[in-house]
Amino acid sequence: MIELTSLRKEYGDLVAVDGVEFAAQAGEIFGLLGPNGAGKSTTIGCISGLLQPTAGRVRVLGHDIVADAVAAKQLLGIVPQELALYEDLSARENLAYWGGAYGLRGAELRGRVDTVLETIGLLDRAKEPVKKYSGGMKRRLNFGCGVIHEPKVLLLDEPTVGVDPQSRVRLLDLVRAQAESGTCVLYTTHYMEEAQDLCDRLAIMDNGKIIALGTLEELRGELDERDLLRLTGTFDAQRTRAALAGVDEAEVVHVDETSLMISMPDAWSKLPAVFGALAAADADVRATTMTQPSLETLFIKLTGRELRE
Amino acid sequence: MGFFLSTALKDVRRRLADPIALALWIGIPALIGGLMSLAMGGDGGTPKARVLLVDQDDTFLSGLLASGGGPLAEFIEVETVGLEEGRERIDDGDGTALLILPAGFVEAVLKEEPATLQLVVNPSQRILPSIVQQFLEALVDGTFYLQRLLGEQLRELAEGPLDGASFFGDAKLAELSMSINQRMKSLESTLFPPVIKLEEVLDDPPEEQESFNFALLMLPGIIFMSLLFVAQGVSEDVWQEKNMGTLRRMISTPQSVAAFLAGKVAAGSLIALAVSAMGIGVAMTMHEVPFVLIPVMLLWCTFFGAAAVIFFTLIQVLASNERGGNVLTMVVLFPLMMIGGCFFPFEAMPNWMASVGKWTPNGLAVLRLKDLLNGQFSAAALGSAVLGIGLPAALAFLLAVRRLRGSFVIA
Ligand SMILES: Nc1ncnc2c1ncn2[C@@H]1O[C@H](COP(=O)(O)OP(=O)(O)O)[C@@H](O)[C@H]1O
Ligand SMILES: [Mg+2]
Numbered sequence: 237m238i239e240l241t242s243l244r245k246e247y248g249d250l251v252a253v254d255g256v257e258f259a260a261q262a263g264e265i266f267g268l269l270g271p272n273g274a275g276k277s278t279t280i281g282c283i284s285g286l287l288q289p290t291a292g293r294v295r296v297l298g299h300d301i302v303a304d305a306v307a308a309k310q311l312l313g314i315v316p317q318e319l320a321l322y323e324d325l326s327a328r329e330n331l332a333y334w335g336g337a338y339g340l341r342g343a344e345l346r347g348r349v350d351t352v353l354e355t356i357g358l359l360d361r362a363k364e365p366v367k368k369y370s371g372g373m374k375r376r377l378n379f380g381c382g383v384i385h386e387p388k389v390l391l392l393d394e395p396t397v398g399v400d401p402q403s404r405v406r407l408l409d410l411v412r413a414q415a416e417s418g419t420c421v422l423y424t425t426h427y428m429e430e431a432q433d434l435c436d437r438l439a440i441m442d443n444g445k446i447i448a449l450g451t452l453e454e455l456r457g458e459l460d461e462r463d464l465l466r467l468t469g470t471f472d473a474q475r476t477r478a479a480l481a482g483v484d485e486a487e488v489v490h491v492d493e494t495s496l497m498i499s500m501p502d503a504w505s506k507l508p509a510v511f512g513a514l515a516a517a518d519a520d521v522r523a524t525t526m527t528q529p530s531l532e533t534l535f536i537k538l539t540g541r542e543l544r545e
Numbered sequence: 546m547g548f549f550l551s552t553a554l555k556d557v558r559r560r561l562a563d564p565i566a567l568a569l570w571i572g573i574p575a576l577i578g579g580l581m582s583l584a585m586g587g588d589g590g591t592p593k594a595r596v597l598l599v600d601q602d603d604t605f606l607s608g609l610l611a612s613g614g615g616p617l618a619e620f621i622e623v624e625t626v627g628l629e630e631g632r633e634r635i636d637d638g639d640g641t642a643l644l645i646l647p648a649g650f651v652e653a654v655l656k657e658e659p660a661t662l663q664l665v666v667n668p669s670q671r672i673l674p675s676i677v678q679q680f681l682e683a684l685v686d687g688t689f690y691l692q693r694l695l696g697e698q699l700r701e702l703a704e705g706p707l708d709g710a711s712f713f714g715d716a717k718l719a720e721l722s723m724s725i726n727q728r729m730k731s732l733e734s735t736l737f738p739p740v741i742k743l744e745e746v747l748d749d750p751p752e753e754q755e756s757f758n759f760a761l762l763m764l765p766g767i768i769f770m771s772l773l774f775v776a777q778g779v780s781e782d783v784w785q786e787k788n789m790g791t792l793r794r795m796i797s798t799p800q801s802v803a804a805f806l807a808g809k810v811a812a813g814s815l816i817a818l819a820v821s822a823m824g825i826g827v828a829m830t831m832h833e834v835p836f837v838l839i840p841v842m843l844l845w846c847t848f849f850g851a852a853a854v855i856f857f858t859l860i861q862v863l864a865s866n867e868r869g870g871n872v873l874t875m876v877v878l879f880p881l882m883m884i885g886g887c888f889f890p891f892e893a894m895p896n897w898m899a900s901v902g903k904w905t906p907n908g909l910a911v912l913r914l915k916d917l918l919n920g921q922f923s924a925a926a927l928g929s930a931v932l933g934i935g936l937p938a939a940l941a942f943l944l945a946v947r948r949l950r951g952s953f954v955i956a
Contacts, residue, residue, distance in 0.1 A: 284797040287955065309799040320790030322555065324562035329555070336551045337798040365562060381794070 237262050237420035238283070238389050243292035245278050252278040254444035255292070260422055260437070262388070265415045267435030268424040269531065271541075275444040276424040277317055280393045283422070284314050296389055310338060313387030313419075317394045319378050323367040327358045327377050330366060331384050338385035348384055355410065356380040372403030379410055389420045396430065408434060428531045440535060447538045456529055463503035464489070464533040465510065467496045469521040479517035483509045490540040499537050548800045552808025556782070557815060570778065570816060573771035574824035578764060595622045595640045597631045601648045635665055761832060762890045765914040768824035769907045770887035772817055772850045777874050779813035780857030783949070784867040792954050802950040806942065810854050817850020818843060828918060835920040841927075842917045848931065849910045852938035856906075859941040862948040865956070886911040906934050 238260050245253040253275045260266035268276050281287035283294050285301050285308065294301040299308035321330050331349045340348055353359040356376040366374060375395065382390060392411065396404045411434065415421045425431050431438055432452060440448040440455070448455055473491045480486050480498065483506060489497040496519075500506060503526055514521060527533050536542060560567050626634070628645070635643040645663035786792040795805055821843050828834055834842075857874050864870035882888055884898055885907035891899040902908040909930050916923065 281955075286793055286796050306799040309797060312797065314794065314797045316790055316793060318790045320794035322559060322789065322791060324559040325555070329558060333551060333555050334794070334798070337548060337795065337800050339547075339799070341547065 237297060238422065239293075239295045240279075240283070241293045241295075243279065243282055243294060244290045245275075245282055245287060246290045251444050253282065253289075256439075256441075256444075256446055258439050258446065258449060260389075260420050262420050263415055263418050264437065265411065265421040265423055265435045267431040267438040268422065268441055269426065269428065269431040269435075269438055269535075270424075270441030271426055274426075274441040276426075276441060277393055278444075279441075280314075280391050280422070280424060284312060284391060285309050310385075311388045313382040313385065313390045315379050315382035315390070315392040315395050317397065319374055321366050321374060321378060321381065324365055326363050326365055327353060327369075327380070328362040330377060331380055334381045335384040340385055348386070352380045352384055355413075357406070371398070372400055372406075375399050375403055375407060376410070379407060383414060383419075387419065389422065390414055392421065392423045394425055395423075396425070396427070428535070432531055438531070440531070440538065442535075442539050448534060452531075455531065455534055459499075459529040459534050459537065460501060461529055462487075462499045462501050462533070462537070463529065464527040464536060465498040465500065465503050465507075466525045466527065467498075467514075467521050468494060468523045469496075469519060470494065471496050471514075471519045472517060475517040476514065476519055479513040479519075480510070483513050486510065489537055497536060497540070499533070546804075549804045549808045549811070552805050553811040553815075556809055556812030560812065560816065567816070570771075570775050571819045571823050573774060574764075574767050574820060575827055577767045577770065578824075578827050595624060597626045597634060597640045597643045598623050599628045599631045599643065599645045600625055601628070602646045602650045602652075603648075632665075761915055761918055762892065764824065764828045764831070765911045765918065766887040766890055768821060768828075768846060768914065769849065769885070769910050770882050771820050771824060772846060773853055773878055773882060773887065773907060775816055775820055776813065776850055776853030776857050777878050779809075779816065779854050780861045780874060781867075781871060782809065783858055783861050783953075784870060787954060788867070792949070796950055796954055803942075803946045806858070806946055806949060810851055810858075810942075813854040814847050814851040817854070818847045821846030821850065832918065834918060838917045838920065838922055841922065842914060845910070845913060845917065845927065849906070849934065852906065852934050855938045855941050855945065859945040859948075862945050862953045881905055881907055884908070909933060 240257055240259070243253055243256040244251065256275075256279055258266070268279065270276055278287065282289045283296075283301065285305050288302070294308075296308040296311050299311070301308045322333070325333070328349055331352055332345060335345045335348055350359070353362050356379060358373060358377060358380070361369070361373070366377065369377065379392075379395060382392070390411075395411075396407055399407065408430070411421060411423065415436075423431075423435060435452070437451050438449070438455060439446045448458060450458075471491055471493060473493070476491055476496060477488055480488055483500075486498050486500045486506070489499050491497070498510065503510075507524075511521070532542075624640075631640075631643045631645075634640050643663075643665040645665075647661065647663070650662070783792070786795070796802065824846070825834065825839060825842055857877075860874050860877060861870040864873050884894075884902035885905035886894075886899075886902055887907055891902060891908075891911075894902065903912060913927055913930050916926065
C-alpha cells in the first residue's frame with residue numbers, strides 16, 4: 237500500500253530524515269514511534285507531498301508522490317499534528333469543502349458528510365461554527381476531514397497530543413475502525429503506551445533514522461527479556477563500569493555523574509550483586525527503579541536516552 | 546474549476562461569518578466620503594472650502610488671485626476680507642482657512658526675493674484645510690516655476706512703463722508678447738512639462754469647470770483607497786490559512802495551489818465589487834453618473850481590487866512572518882495612496898508629485914474612473930491600463946503560487 241525507499245530529507249545542514257525505509261499494508265496500523273525531533277512529522281510531510289524529499293522515494297499503491305502526485309495524493313488522507321480547520325465554518329462546511337477537494341460532488345458528497353458526522357459524533361452540532369467546539373470535538377472533526385474521501389492510506393501525526401483522556405479513547409477507536417475497514421494506517425506518536433496498544437507493527441525512530449522495526453513481539457524479543465534498572469545518585473563513570481563488569485550479564489546502557497542505567501535479565505535476583513559492586517566503586521545510590529521489558533526500555537537500550545527527554 | 550468555485554464560496558462564507566467586519570469594509574467609501582462632507586460643513590451639493598483672503602498687497606496680480614478662479618474654482622471659494630474680520634471669522638470657525646498676502650508679496654516673488662504667505666487654518670475642520678494647504682503649495686510651486694521661466698517679462702510688466710508714460714508703447718507690448726511667446730514655445734521641449742500642463746488648465750477653464758465637483762474630485766480616490774484597504778485586509782488571509790493549518794492540508798490534496806489562490810482572489814474581488822458599488826452609489830448621489838458606463842466602472846474597480854489583492858498577497862507570502870507581512874504591505878499601501886491621488890486629488894498636489902502619482906496603479910485607476918464618471922469611454926486608454934496593471938498582477942500571481950506551495954507553507 238505504502239512504500240518508502242531510502243527516504244532522506246535535509247534542512248540545510250540538518251538531516252531530519254536519514255534513509256528511512258518501510259512498507260505498510262492494507263488493514264494494518266503501522267506505528268512510527270520516536271521522541272520529539274526524531275523526524276516523524278518530516279517523514280509524514282514527505283509522504284503527503286507537502287515536502288520535497290532530498291532523496292529516496294515514496295510510493296502510494298505504486299504511485300510516486302513526486303512524479304505522479306495527483307494520483308498518489310488522491311489515495312491519501314491526512315490528520316495533521318496541528319488542527320487544520322476553518323474555525324468560522326461549521327463542521328458540515330469543513331467536511332464538504334475538503335471532500336470537494338478530493339473530487340466528491342453532489343449527493344455522494346452529502347452522503348459521505350453525513351456518515352462521517354455520525355462516525356465522529358458531531359451530527360447534532362454539525363451546523364455550529366467550529367470555534368464554538370471543545371478541543372476534543374475539534375480533534376474529532378480534524379480526523380473526520382482526513383477520512384471524508386475514504387482514503388486507502390491514512391496518515392495520522394500525533395493526533396492525541398493535548399487531548400483529554402476521554403476524547404483520546406474515542407479517537408483511538410476511530411483509528412482502529414479505519415484499519416478494520418481495510419485502510420492502511422500510518423500512526424506517529426511519542427507515547428509508548430499508545431504505540432503498544434494500537435499498532436500492529438512499529439518502527440522506532442531517532443535522529444532521523446529507524447533504529448528498530450517489527451511487531452511488538454519481535455521488538456520485545458530484541459530485549460532478550462532483559463529488565464532495565466535505573467539508579468540515581470552519584471557515580472564515577474569509569475569505576476562504575478569497571479565494577480559492574482564483574483556482575484553476570486549486566487550491561488551498562490548509560491552512566492553519568494547522577495544517573496545509571498543497567499540492562500540485565502532477571503534483575504531482581506541480581507540486585508544484591510549490583511549494590512555490592514556499586515558500593516565497592518564508592519557510588520552513592522539514592523533511588524532505584526526496575527522496569528520490565530517494554531518499548532520504552534528498548535528505546536533506552538538502543539539510544540541510551542529516555543523517550544520523553 | 547470545481548475547486549476554484551468551492552474555495553471562493555468557502556472564503557465568502559468565512560467573510561459572512563463576520564458580517565460587521567464585512568460591513569465596515571464595504572462601508573469605507575461611504576464613511577470616508579461622509580466624513581469629508583461633514584468636514585466641509587457639507588450642505589449637500591458641492592461642499593466648498595471657504596478661503597478668506599486678506600490682500601494687503603493690492604496689486605494687479607494679487608487681485609487676480611483674490612478673484613478666485615484657477616483649477617479649483619468650484620471647490621475652493623475665495624472671499625476677500627479685511628485682516629480684523631478675517632481673524633474674527635476664522636476664530637468663530639467660519640471659513641476653512643485664512644490666507645494673508647502681505648504687502649509687497651508679488652513684487653518680492655517677481656524679484657526672486659524671499660516672500661512669505663501666511664495661512665491660518667480652521668482647527669475644527671480636519672480634512673479640507675490640508676487640501677487647501679496642499680493646493681497652495683502647488684500654487685507656490687507653480688508660481689516659482691513661472692517666475693523662473695518668465696520672470697524677466699513679468700518684471701517688466703510689473704514695473705510698468707519707463708519714463709513716466711502711463712502705457713506701454715505698442716512696440717514695447719509687441720516685443721514683450723513676442724518674447725513671452727518664444728519662451729513658451731521653447732518650453733514645450735524643456736524639462737518642465739508639468740508647468741505647461743498647469744498653464745493649459747488655467748487657460749481652458751470652461752471645459753474643466755464641469756468636472757471639479759466633489760464627486761469627481763475626491764470620490765475616485767476614496768473608492769480606490771477603500772479598495773486598497775480591503776485588498777490589504779484580504780491579503781492577510783494567507784497567514785490565517787497558514788496558521789490554521791488549512792494551507793498545509795490543501796497542499797496535500799490533489800488540487801492545485803493556483804486554483805486555490807484564484808478562488809481566494811475571486812472571493813476578495815466580490816468584496817471589491819461590493820465596495821465599488823457602494824462608492825459609485827455615493828457618486829451617483831452627488832453627480833450625474835453616465836448610466837451606461839456604470840457596468841464598466843464596476844468592472845474596472847473590481848479588476849483593480851483583484852489585482853491589488855494579488856500584489857498584497859505576494860508581499861505577504863514573501864515576508865518571513867505575519868507581522869513582517871503586515872508592516873510591509875502597509876509600507877507599500879500608504880505612499881501609494883498618498884501620491885496616487887487617494888488622500889489628496891491630483892489637482893491639489895504639487896506638480897511633480899501628481900506626475901509621478903499618475904503612474905502608480907491606483908493613480909492610473911483613479912484617472913480612468915474619472916474619465917468614466919465624466920462620461921468619457923476610451924477603449925484604448927482602458928485597455929492599456931488593464932494591461933499595465935494586469936500583466937504585473939499575473940506575474941505576481943504566479944510568483945505567489947510558487948511561494949505558497951514552497952517555503953511559505955513549510956517555514
Ligand atoms: N522547516 C524546518 N526547517 C528546519 N528544520 C526543521 C524544519 N522542520 C523540522 N525541522 C527539524 O527537523 C527535525 C525533525 O523534526 P520533526 O520531523 O518535526 O520531528 P518530530 O515530528 O518527530 O517531532 C528536528 O530537528 C526539527 O528541528
Ligand atoms: Mg511532529
